[in-house]
Amino acid sequence: MSLRVSLTVLSTLFCVTINAQEQRDSTGTTELEEVVVTGQYNRQSVDKSVFQVKVVPRRVIDNLAANNLADVLNQTLNINIVPNPSSGKSGVQLFGLDSQYFKILIDNVPLINDEGLGNNTDLTQLNLDDVEQVEIVEGSMGVQYGSNAVSGIINIITKKSSAYKWQINPYVQEETIGSEYGFANKGRHIQSLKVGHNISKKWYMNGTYTRNDFAGHFGDRKGQDYERNDGHRGHEWLPKLQNNAKALVRYNGDGLKAFYRFEYFDEEVALYDSLVRTNLNSATQTTNPTASDEIFLSKRFNHHFNLSGNLIETINYDASFSYQQQKRDIETYNYRIRANEKFDQESFEYESRKGFYSRGTLNNLFRNKWSNYQFGYEVNAIDGYSSSLAGDFETDHIKRRLESYDIFASAEYIVSKKFSVRPGVRSLFSSKFDPQTALSLSLRYFFENGYQLRAVLGTSPRSPNYDELFSYFVDINHDLRGNEDLDPERGYSAFLHLNKEFWAEDSAWSLKRKLSAWYLSVDDRIELTIVNTNPLAFQYNNIDGYKTWGLSYANTLSYNKLQLSGGISFSGQSKSLESQEDFNDDYLYSVQLNGNLSYRLPKWNTVFSAYYKFTGKQYQFLQDQNEEGEVIFIKGEQDQYGWLDATVKKSFYDNRLQLTLGARNLMDITRVNTVSAGGGTVHSNATSSVLLGYGRSYFLKLSYNLNL
Numbered sequence: 001m002s003l004r005v006s007l008t009v010l011s012t013l014f015c016v017t018i019n020a021q022e023q024r025d026s027t028g029t030t031e032l033e034e035v036v037v038t039g040q041y042n043r044q045s046v047d048k049s050v051f052q053v054k055v056v057p058r059r060v061i062d063n064l065a066a067n068n069l070a071d072v073l074n075q076t077l078n079i080n081i082v083p084n085p086s087s088g089k090s091g092v093q094l095f096g097l098d099s100q101y102f103k104i105l106i107d108n109v110p111l112i113n114d115e116g117l118g119n120n121t122d123l124t125q126l127n128l129d130d131v132e133q134v135e136i137v138e139g140s141m142g143v144q145y146g147s148n149a150v151s152g153i154i155n156i157i158t159k160k161s162s163a164y165k166w167q168i169n170p171y172v173q174e175e176t177i178g179s180e181y182g183f184a185n186k187g188r189h190i191q192s193l194k195v196g197h198n199i200s201k202k203w204y205m206n207g208t209y210t211r212n213d214f215a216g217h218f219g220d221r222k223g224q225d226y227e228r229n230d231g232h233r234g235h236e237w238l239p240k241l242q243n244n245a246k247a248l249v250r251y252n253g254d255g256l257k258a259f260y261r262f263e264y265f266d267e268e269v270a271l272y273d274s275l276v277r278t279n280l281n282s283a284t285q286t287t288n289p290t291a292s293d294e295i296f297l298s299k300r301f302n303h304h305f306n307l308s309g310n311l312i313e314t315i316n317y318d319a320s321f322s323y324q325q326q327k328r329d330i331e332t333y334n335y336r337i338r339a340n341e342k343f344d345q346e347s348f349e350y351e352s353r354k355g356f357y358s359r360g361t362l363n364n365l366f367r368n369k370w371s372n373y374q375f376g377y378e379v380n381a382i383d384g385y386s387s388s389l390a391g392d393f394e395t396d397h398i399k400r401r402l403e404s405y406d407i408f409a410s411a412e413y414i415v416s417k418k419f420s421v422r423p424g425v426r427s428l429f430s431s432k433f434d435p436q437t438a439l440s441l442s443l444r445y446f447f448e449n450g451y452q453l454r455a456v457l458g459t460s461p462r463s464p465n466y467d468e469l470f471s472y473f474v475d476i477n478h479d480l481r482g483n484e485d486l487d488p489e490r491g492y493s494a495f496l497h498l499n500k501e502f503w504a505e506d507s508a509w510s511l512k513r514k515l516s517a518w519y520l521s522v523d524d525r526i527e528l529t530i531v532n533t534n535p536l537a538f539q540y541n542n543i544d545g546y547k548t549w550g551l552s553y554a555n556t557l558s559y560n561k562l563q564l565s566g567g568i569s570f571s572g573q574s575k576s577l578e579s580q581e582d583f584n585d586d587y588l589y590s591v592q593l594n595g596n597l598s599y600r601l602p603k604w605n606t607v608f609s610a611y612y613k614f615t616g617k618q619y620q621f622l623q624d625q626n627e628e629g630e631v632i633f634i635k636g637e638q639d640q641y642g643w644l645d646a647t648v649k650k651s652f653y654d655n656r657l658q659l660t661l662g663a664r665n666l667m668d669i670t671r672v673n674t675v676s677a678g679g680g681t682v683h684s685n686a687t688s689s690v691l692l693g694y695g696r697s698y699f700l701k702l703s704y705n706l707n708l
Contacts, residue, residue, distance in 0.1 A: 142438025142460025171703030178695035355382035604703030
């Protein structure tokens with residue numbers, strides 16, 4: 001889709017649409033001023049926060065009928081969802097940096113996965129059925145959240161209260177996968193049940209169970225039982241079955257608050273090989289086709305215990321203790337296709353992480369009218385494991401224990417009614433790496449005309465991953481090795497935000513505007529370097545750099561029953577490849593646009609919503625060879641595309657019964673072309689494609705709210 005068409009769509013959204021903010025949702029919670037917890041001393045409104053926090057409220061999650069985090073972030077500026085159909089995972093890029101450079105938290109605790117703690121998380125494994133809102137902070141957050149929070153953090157805030165004595169919410173959701181749907185082996189089928197109960201004024205508990213059956217996308221493939229050896233066996237998008245169970249118990253006393261949250265998650269992903277062995281029997285002239293298949297089994301346990309309250313009247317404390325484990329096992333087997341029979345089965349651990357994490361803060365220390373202070377600690381001890389199949393390592397399996405002990409402090413000074421400043425520092429101590437330091441400085445200024453200016457500067461290290469530390473791929477033609485002496489990368493960022501909210505005198509409408517500018521860089525970036533020319537040998541080293549800068553502008557208009565928002569982001573990215581000769585570090589620029597609307601028709605008790613995002617052409621420099629065999633760098637280009645989701649949500653019987661009809665990917669995006677062009681190169685104008693979606697899909701969601 002062209003940029004002109006995308007601008008036309010956005011202008012249509014601004015001019016034609018109407019949106020409503022519901023004052024009361026179906027669960028009985030009143031929608032008040034947005035309150036955030038990420039990076040704050042205490043829960044406070046977005047307007048009072050020193051950080052610029054993006055909030056995705058429950059209302060938007062429901063309007064999208066979003067089941068996992070990928071469904072929500074797909075519409076957010078500066079974020080790109082990166083699906084991997086061959087593994088069944090979905091990662092994310094924030095400001096062009098992959099998921100190693102930002103953290104995903106649940107209630108301020110980083111979520112473990114089979115590749116890291118808070119990083120490299122598969123977004124499709126994060127169920128949102130018990131979530132109150134999602135908070136996004138852009139920029140280095142090393143002081144508040146430690147290592148690997150280079151480009152930002154995403155904090156998922158779960159629900160911990162209810163306005164009703166009993167709250168019972170079952171729902172079912174049926175969805176096509178592209179044009180494919182069937183009750184047995186096609187489409188997406190979701191069933192969920194949530195039960196909440198206020199035991200007393202101080203005690204609350206809830207439990208949620210969700211089953212999500214994604215049957216995979218066939219595309220031009222023919223599934224598990226296809227017996228021809230023509231490359232069409234299996235799936236284009238792998239089938240996966242997820243089960244997610246959660247439970248919460250919360251105590252809310254006068255001077256003490258506490259909650260315990262437990263989560264169990266399991267997932268089964270099936271990979272059916274496209275290569276089929278015909279096994280011709282020459283004597284009988286018959287065949288017995290077989291294939292070698294794999295099933296990946298992931299399991300996650302998460303125990304989170306939190307205490308908060310008051311010490312010596314004004315001092316607040318908050319402490320979290322978490323034990324988590326996620327393990328990915330693999331089952332390999334041969335499969336007799338006609339007999340539907342497995343043989344030569346083997347099962348073993350593929351990769352895993354498990355460990356203990358704790359974070360605590362003391363807030364409001366020495367508090368007075370002009371200053372406030374916070375001191376905190378963070379401790380984690382993580383055991384990691386990767387089998388030989390998960391990567392090429394020097395030994396058959398890699399086991400590593402990483403311990404870190406951090407302390408941090410910050411202060412907020414109210415210089416005047418208009419101006420406040422918050423400096424912060426964190427010291428990071430690790431059992432593997434030398435001590436590191438993270439710094440931050442945040443400023444907020446209120447102008448006379450109602451404009452708010454925020455400046456946020458921060459740093460954060462990024463720790464090396466398993467491949468960078470332990471890779472070992474050496475044979476007669478290759479020599480690629482990790483480096484256990486690597487240092488963490490260093491991330492720096494500076495963000496500037498200018499906000500203004502306009503209100504009508506009768507409060508019939510409001511308009512929020514935000515202009516943002518940023519600069520982000522990564523030094524000592526880890527890349528493969530040539531350490532020997534004859535024979536050719538490669539090793540990971542701290543040598544390269546990455547820089548990005550950009551501007552974004554966003555508006556949100558609310559009018560009676562109507563809310564409309566839209567934004568544009570322009571950014572440039574540059575890579576300094578000191579590991580290569582004659583590299584090109586020019587900035588490569590791209591643009592994104594988004595527009596969201598929802599309209600509530602009270603007479604019909606119906607909400608109409610649409611969410612659109614346009615991603616312009618994206619560029620990167622690729623290594624190639626010319627006709628003389630010399631290494632050169634050429635410019636690669638990925639086509640622009642637009643993504644549009646739309647829903648209609650109708651409520652019946654005093655909001656007890658809700659029916660949601662919707663469509664995802666109305667622009668029918670599947671593959672996006674990429675072109676490498678460089679005059680005189682051997683790969684000049686070579687075209688390939690990136691698989692981003694499985695086409696236009698439709699869904700129906702039926703939910704019931706029994707509130708007593």
